[in-house]
Amino acid sequence: xxxxxxxxxxxxxxxxxxxxxxxxxxxxxxxxxxxxxxxxxxxxxxxxxxxxxxxxxxxxxxxxxxxxxxxxxxxxxxxxxxxxxxxxxxxxxxxxxxxxxxxxxxxxxxxxxxxxxxxxxxxxxxxxxxxxxxxxxxxxxxxxxxxxxxxxxxxxxxxxxxxxxxxxxxxxxxxxxxxxxxxxxxxxxxxxxxxxxxxxxxxxxxxxxxxxxxxxxxxxxxxxx
Numbered sequence: 001x002x003x004x005x006x007x008x009x010x011x012x013x014x015x016x017x018x019x020x021x022x023x024x025x026x027x028x029x030x031x032x033x034x035x036x037x038x039x040x041x042x043x044x045x046x047x048x049x050x051x052x053x054x055x056x057x058x059x060x061x062x063x064x065x066x067x068x069x070x071x072x073x074x075x076x077x078x079x080x081x082x083x084x085x086x087x088x089x090x091x092x093x094x095x096x097x098x099x100x101x102x103x104x105x106x107x108x109x110x111x112x113x114x115x116x117x118x119x120x121x122x123x124x125x126x127x128x129x130x131x132x133x134x135x136x137x138x139x140x141x142x143x144x145x146x147x148x149x150x151x152x153x154x155x156x157x158x159x160x161x162x163x164x165x166x167x168x169x170x171x172x173x174x175x176x177x178x179x180x181x182x183x184x185x186x187x188x189x190x191x192x193x194x195x196x197x198x199x200x201x202x203x204x205x206x207x208x209x210x211x212x213x214x215x216x217x218x219x220x221x222x223x224x225x
Contacts, residue, residue: 065145
């Protein structure tokens, strides 16, 4: 190779290296790292299912708050293959989970972690990604609402698209000072008169809906009565 050609090749290599060093590699690697973390976090937090529709109803049967019935309908779409069980849970004052009923699924285990009680439902069949189930669950609560002020909490532990909460009060004890508390964001919203309606039989129903509620948020309906 002649000296002129060697000098020309060396000059091209030097220019190429300088151009590489001039690129914002730190920024490029930083953005790639952030993207990778987002993807991994998304996969890790995907969970077993997502909730397409959720509606719950808490009915206070008597004026003293000694007996209540809680029902919920939860339509889920599975995000993983080979799912054979569903985990239900709840918490609250008084005796919870009395006369527990669920369909589909058969309760096969019950255990407590912290203040929550978990119930494991065997599906008796294998569910795969994309399958849809609608769970209808009900239980009775004894001595759970004996105070003059009460609350009912709903937490969002899976991605949810639509949520509706109903609370039914007896005819002789309508709710007052209704509020909706978002615990994590520490927000309190006054629920207007349009959220409480008197039913034809005299009972009072409070309803609140939320489209795409915030993941891991705790929504608490509070009242005086």
